[in-house]
Amino acid sequence: MEDSTSLSDWLDRHHVDIVRTFATTLDGVGVGKYVHRNKFASTLPRGHAISDMAAAMDLAGTPHLTFWHEDRQPAFGDIYLRPDLTTLISDGTDSNLGHCICDFVDAAEQPSSLCSRSLLRHLTNDLADRGYQMKVGIELEFFLFQDSYDALRRRQYRHLNPVTQSHHSNVYLVRNAYPATSYMREVISRLEWKGVHWEAWNDEAATGQFELNLEPTHPVAAADNVMRTRQIMYEVAHDMDLAVTFMAMPRTGIGNGMHIHHSLADVEDRPLFHDQTTNGRSTTMEQWLAGLVTTMPGAVSMLCPSINALRRLKDFAAAPTTSHWGEDNKTASLRTMSSSSHSTRIEHRLAAGDANPYLALAVIIAGGLAGIDQQLVPPEPFDGIAWGLPKHYDRLPDTVPAASQALLDDALLSEQLGTDLVEYWTKSRRQEWLLFHREGGDPDSPDISQWEYERYFDLI
Amino acid sequence: MTELTISVEDNPVPVVLVFAARMRRFASSPAFERIAGRLAGTVTLQSTATPETVTIEFKQGHIHLYRRAPEHSLTVYLDLDTGEVKRISHAWRHPLMALRVRTLMRDYSPRWQDSAKHFWQAASQLQGIPPGVKIHCLDDNSTLELGTPESAMEIEGTAGNLAALFGGELILADAILKKKIATAGRMQHMAVFSEATMMNLLGAL
Known part of the structure; x- marks a missing residue:
């Protein structure tokens, strides 16, 4: 759909x-309605x-009543889901149903400052203004269990049986x-119908854990x-009496990550991260990398948003525990792959499932742009194992207050993301932290x- | 009398901050200061409803709070919402300490009117806070107005609940949902006021 x-x-x-509208809250869950085509x-x-409550409510349905943002409505009044018609697709399984991804806007059609999709589009436009496009x-990563969500809820998520x-x-x-395979066959069928292109899936390191790789595209897409993939995977699991979760740590041990491979190109799609005259990495890539390293502590809050996600570190x-980078180093936060001009990229390994x-892409772009704007120089690459390091190596913050403080202290990120969003976000994290402790965590x-299972397992 | 000093561990959890804030408020009470200043020993407070635990070390007028409970410490099991003590363990090992801790766990809060004035002094500086607040006490039908009376937010409750609200024991939004406090006013004001009560609870106002 074009217009x-x-x-x-x-x-x-x-x-x-019928069109199902779908917008993503700051917590990363979809909200929307099934709308008759005439109404749509x-x-x-x-x-x-x-x-307004839809966008200002935590995962357990508690409205954000202990902090405020000017874009909130005075008495739970209405905001709007503005459809992005370029995302309108038919369902493929439900013959009369279509889907459309939306942004939160106000009555005057101005994007809400609390709309993470609008924020990402804004930052992507910033990239374009500088002559960059990002791929x-x-x-x-996700876990797949043999029981239905109902069954798991009934036994309080005990005895999870991995597929x-x-x-x-x-x-x-x-x-x-x-x-x-039968589960993934159905997932892939629905993904392809909806135009979500994938590259591979495989068994992963934890028992019952798998990974699905999506094809590179521009950041908003x-x-x-x-978001579409998580929803489709939930629906297939629901239909097959299985349970899938992207919860960062549904079990102890290894958790779910969301690894983000990315690179920059110019407006004519020529790669900008590779320079064969040096070590393979262009100045642009090194500055971008330096920005990511510098802002990594501040980025933890958005990349690992929950107490459960911080358990993964x-x-x-x-999962990474320091802000190191290294060439093909999977123990570091940032793994560079610089050998070929067309595939030179950075794998950002910190984000949780x-x-x-x-928000994850927004905070990465914010860090990278800061690196370019400030012409930062990265530290030396780390070529050892970036785990189990002596105490003098700085570790990433691994508590909610420490991660929030690191974000509040990061002027580079605040400048790109907006101070008011950063403040609102960290206050929402404080609510998560307080409730965890006061409600039995x-x-x-x-x-x-x-508390973590009930809050995250089904919804994330 | 040595002035009490109060410290917390690094990366404190909420219950540690809440009890440290309570100690700081109570420290203005001469009775509390007298008892706490003489105490030497360690007591652990354990919630009966959640895993929340705070250990308090008393040492020559210095009070240090942290999360983990040392083995065989005097442990007071209590309802953290009401402060009601359910039972005490290892009291036989530390009989004098147990006695003094019981005394120390009384409520040393000032009158709700004094707490409200003290609270308002700090909270009125926050961006988005209502310009004024009218407080109505249900027990004696008394009122207190703070700030600018025009477009003030109304707050109503019993003396006990008002004391808890302004004394850093309750968060406004929770108190409203639990029907301990009634309010009238704009939601923005209620949210920022709630934030102020939360900061007060955590000792950050």
């Missing part, structure tokens, strides 16, 4: 009578109304992947694809708490 004038034709041709069309371009390929053959923590085992558990992909227990 609203051809909307009616498009809906007719695709036999779509008649409310364009602003879109249909939805209560992003995202790897989604797997071996109960050892191998990786890439074809025999472990096989029990998941990449984040849209993550343990040495020798596949439960991160809001729009135990920070000293290595076990995942009931």
Whole structure:
């Protein structure tokens, strides 16, 4: 779909009578409505109304009542979901249903400062203004369990039975992947129908953990694809009486990450990260990299947004614990691959599986842009194992207050993301932290708490 | 009398901050200061409803609070919401300490009117706070107006709940949802006021 004038034709041709709108809250969950096609069309371009609560509520449905933003409505009044018609697609499984991704806007159609998708588009436009375009390929890690969500809820998420053959923590085992093939076949069928292009999937390091790699595309589309993929995977699991989760740590040990491969190109799609006259890395790439390293402590809050996500930051558990970078170093936060002109890129390995992909990409672009604007120089690459290091090596913040403080202290990120969004976000994290402690979470227990399962397992 | 000093561990969890803030408020009470200043020993407060634990070390007028409980320490099990002590363990090992801790756990809060004035002094500086607040006490039908009366937010509750609200024991939004406090006013004001009460609870106002 290109514009609203051809909307009616498009809906007719695709036999779509109902459009499901979908916008992403700061917490990274989808909200929207099933809207009759006439209503969908008649409310364009602003879109249909939805209560402000949808965008200002935590994962357990508690409204944000202990902090405020000027873009909130005075008494839970309406905001709007403005459809991005370029994302309108038909469902493929439900013959009368279409889907459209939306942005949160106010009555005057101004994007909400609390809309992470609008923020990402704004930063992507900043990149374009400088003559850059970004390509992003995202790897989604997830756990698949043999029981339905209902069954798991009934037994309070105890005795999770992974869909797997071996109960050892191998990786890439074809025999472990096989029990998941019928599930993944259906997932892939629905992804392809909806135009979400994928590259590969495989068994991952934890028991019952798998990874799906999405094809590189521009940042907003990449984040849209993550949200669509998570929703599709949830729906297939629901339909097959299985349970999938992107919760960062549904079990102790190795958790779910969301690795973000990315590179810059110019407006004519010529790669800008490679320079064969040096070590393979261009000045642009080194400055971008330096910006990411510099802002890494501040970025933790958005890349690892929950207490559960911060549990993942343990040495020798596949997640980074320091802000090091290194060439093809999978123990570092930033893994560079600089050998070929067309595939030179950075793999950002910090984001947890439960991160809001729009915010995750926004904070990465903010860091990279800061590096270019300030012409920062990266530290030397780290070519050792970046885990189990002596105490004098700075570790990334691994508590909610420390991560929030690092973000508040990061002037470079605040400048790019907006001080008011950063403040609102950190206050929402304070609410998460307070509720965890006051409602029964135990920070000293290595076990995942009931509070975390009930809050994250089904929704993320 | 040595002035009490109060410190917390690095990366404190909420319950540690809450009890440190309470100690700081109570320290203005001569009775509390007298008892706490003489105490030497360690007591652990353990929630009966959640894993929340705070250990308090008393040493010559210095009070240090941290999360982990040392083995065999005097442990007071209590309802953290009401402060009601359910039971005490290892009291036989530390009988004098147990006695003094019980005395120390009384409420040393000032009157709600004094707490409200003290609270307002700091909270009125926050961006987005209402220009004034009218407080109505249900027990004796008394009122207190702080700030600019025009477009003030109204707050109503019993003396006990008002004392808890302004004394750093309650967050306004929670108190409203639990029907301990009633309010009238704009949601923005209520949210920022709630934030101020939360900061007061955590000792950050």
